[in-house]
Amino acid sequence: MAFELLTPDEMAEADRLTIGAGPVDGVGLMRRAGGAIADVVLSRFPSAHPVHVLCGPGNNGGDGYVVARLLRESGGAVRLFATSAPRAGSDAALAAAECPVAVEPLSAFAPETGSLVVDALYGAGLSKPLAGDVLAAVARTAEAGVPVVAVDLPSGVSGRSGEVPGGAFKAVITVTFARKKPGHLLFPGRAHCGEIIVADIGISDAAVAATGARCRENDPAWWRALFPSPAKDAHKYSRGHVGVFSGGIAATGAARLSAMAAARAGAGAVTVLSPGAALAANAAHLTSIILRRCDGLEDAIAFLDERKPAVLVHGPGLSPEPEVGRFALELMGHASGRFGALVLDADGITSMARQRAAFFEARRRSGPALVLTPHHGEFGRLFSDIAADTSLSKLERALAAAAKANAVIVYKGPDTVIAAPDGRAAINSNGTPLLATAGSGDVLSGIVAALMAQSMPPFEAACAAVWMHAEAARRFGPGLIAEDLPLALREVVAGLSG
Numbered sequence: 141m142a143f144e145l146l147t148p149d150e151m152a153e154a155d156r157l158t159i160g161a162g163p164v165d166g167v168g169l170m171r172r173a174g175g176a177i178a179d180v181v182l183s184r185f186p187s188a189h190p191v192h193v194l195c196g197p198g199n200n201g202g203d204g205y206v207v208a209r210l211l212r213e214s215g216g217a218v219r220l221f222a223t224s225a226p227r228a229g230s231d232a233a234l235a236a237a238e239c240p241v242a243v244e245p246l247s248a249f250a251p252e253t254g255s256l257v258v259d260a261l262y263g264a265g266l267s268k269p270l271a272g273d274v275l276a277a278v279a280r281t282a283e284a285g286v287p288v289v290a291v292d293l294p295s296g297v298s299g300r301s302g303e304v305p306g307g308a309f310k311a312v313i314t315v316t317f318a319r320k321k322p323g324h325l326l327f328p329g330r331a332h333c334g335e336i337i338v339a340d341i342g343i344s345d346a347a348v349a350a351t352g353a354r355c356r357e358n359d360p361a362w363w364r365a366l367f368p369s370p371a372k373d374a375h376k377y378s379r380g381h382v383g384v385f386s387g388g389i390a391a392t393g394a395a396r397l398s399a400m401a402a403a404r405a406g407a408g409a410v411t412v413l414s415p416g417a418a419l420a421a422n423a424a425h426l427t428s429i430i431l432r433r434c435d436g437l438e439d440a441i442a443f444l445d446e447r448k449p450a451v452l453v454h455g456p457g458l459s460p461e462p463e464v465g466r467f468a469l470e471l472m473g474h475a476s477g478r479f480g481a482l483v484l485d486a487d488g489i490t491s492m493a494r495q496r497a498a499f500f501e502a503r504r505r506s507g508p509a510l511v512l513t514p515h516h517g518e519f520g521r522l523f524s525d526i527a528a529d530t531s532l533s534k535l536e537r538a539l540a541a542a543a544k545a546n547a548v549i550v551y552k553g554p555d556t557v558i559a560a561p562d563g564r565a566a567i568n569s570n571g572t573p574l575l576a577t578a579g580s581g582d583v584l585s586g587i588v589a590a591l592m593a594q595s596m597p598p599f600e601a602a603c604a605a606v607w608m609h610a611e612a613a614r615r616f617g618p619g620l621i622a623e624d625l626p627l628a629l630r631e632v633v634a635g636l637s638g
């Protein structure tokens with residue numbers, strides 16, 4: 141399976157390159173696309189009667205004319221409703237000319253009990269919010285509750301961003317071609333797609349590669365080779381040492397969650413660095429995790445010089461005060477020769493927003509590898525200018541932030557986006573609402589840190605951590621609280637190792 145996600149522009153380029161390389165032409169690809177949809181209709185909805193095919197004016201509509209023809213040829217009851225005729229001379233016009241089904245105006249479309257809608261109104265070429273007869277068709281379909289099979293994308297969903305600027309069809313199945321698009325995985329679009337089937341219509345891997353697409357669906361298949369497994373002669377420090385800064389006396393749990401997750405994700409040693417006032421609280425709850433007093437930069441540097449941890453986690457359970465951000469900046473300034481990477485999470489990010497200019501300036505100079513794990517609110521605080529640009533998709537915002545902070549960004553949510561400063565990105569698709577529980581972010585930061593401490597490169601470590609975090613939650617199931625996640629990781633790690 142191939143995991144690249146192509147924007148509509150990149151897909152159009154792959155389309156052009158495929159046609160250019162021959163022997164298949166544009167209408168040939170369209171016939172294959174329509175054939176793939178007709179197969180899904182016939183195999184998954186054999187008793188749908190009639191099938192209503194809704195066609196728009198572009199190539200998405202062209203696919204619809206092919207579907208209507210094939211369903212008629214197979215003996216099924218088909219009606220075809222169109223917004224307007226395809227442009228003369230286009231591939232869609234050729235497909236329409238081959239279609240024997242009478243064309244009715246979209247305004248006459250009324251779903252019937254037992255029918256199925258094939259939505260071939262707009263796909264990759266969506267250029268404005270749905271309106272008029274199309275919006276009315278969406279409403280009538282939803283009201284009737286008839287199933288919808290969407291061609292390429294449910295009409296109204298942006299393939300680039302997943303945004304739904306007006307209304308959109310809600311499909312039971314979406315059949316797309318060659319590769320998924322970001323809009324299939326980013327919300328709210330994802331919620332409109334239903335099951336997503338990727339049909340092979342002959343667009344070659346070489347054509348996809350030539351588009352230069354650098355975003356992928358997150359999947360172990362492409363990072364598993366970098367997943368760490370301990371060397372036969374490993375000792376605890378060689379397996380990777382992670383240091384986690386703890387909050388004060390009333391906020392120590394977050395660091396312990398992070399620390400436990402780091403240990404379960406394979407770090408050989410984990411140290412919680414606790415303010416003196418919180419040592420007793422931490423000591424009462426820690427067994428295999430090392431506990432060390434840390435009341436400021438001097439103590440932190442002493443720890444770094446003595447123990448040489450590979451990765452630090454800063455943020456869980458801290459406070460949004462500026463001094464928290466200043467401490468992280470100073471830590472980064474003292475990283476050279478002391479630690480390799482920093483995971484900045486939660487209030488570590490919010491507090492950094494109070495010294496944004498100094499932070500971005502520091503990131504222009506060399507420093508440790510940095511992974512930032514903001515949710516939507518934290519992202520908006522640190523990257524307020526990027527967040528304010530409503531023309532950008534979540535993917536584009538994450539990429540802009542990664543470049544600006546020279547860091548890997550894990551932009552969390554039901555559709556977490558992981559972006560690297562070199563332009564690579566991934567959209568996670570195994571997320572679960574079970575993870576919307578207090579403390580689950582603290583666990584994620586620990587997993588990212590542990591994988592980096594075991595020499596997994598930051599981008600792949602972040603991708604793996606996001607996937608493992610969700611997989612652990614899914615395996616545990618309902619009733620999950622953050623405390624359950626570290627132990628639930630055991631099976632996930634076992635499945636990825638060896």
Ligand SMILES: NC(=O)C1=CN([C@@H]2O[C@H](COP(=O)(O)OP(=O)(O)OC[C@H]3O[C@@H](n4cnc5c(N)ncnc54)[C@H](OP(=O)(O)O)[C@@H]3O)[C@@H](O)[C@H]2O)[C@@H](O)CC1
Pocket residue numbers: 151152155169170173196197198199200201202203261262263264265266267268269270271291292293317318341343
């Ligand atoms: N790439 C591939 O591999 C293959 C792709 N194929 C298929 O091609 C599809 C892409 O085709 P496409 O580029 O013609 O775009 P499409 O979605 O038909 O829309 C364009 C038309 O709709 C109009 N329009 C848009 N939004 C509107 C709105 N809200 N309200 C009203 N009008 C609106 C727009 O108007 P305009 O923006 O020009 O004003 C233009 O006329 C793709 O999704 C897939 O199904 C397969 O056939 C074969 C292989």
Ligand SMILES: [K+]
Pocket residue numbers: 200259260261262263290291292293294295
């Ligand atoms: K569509």
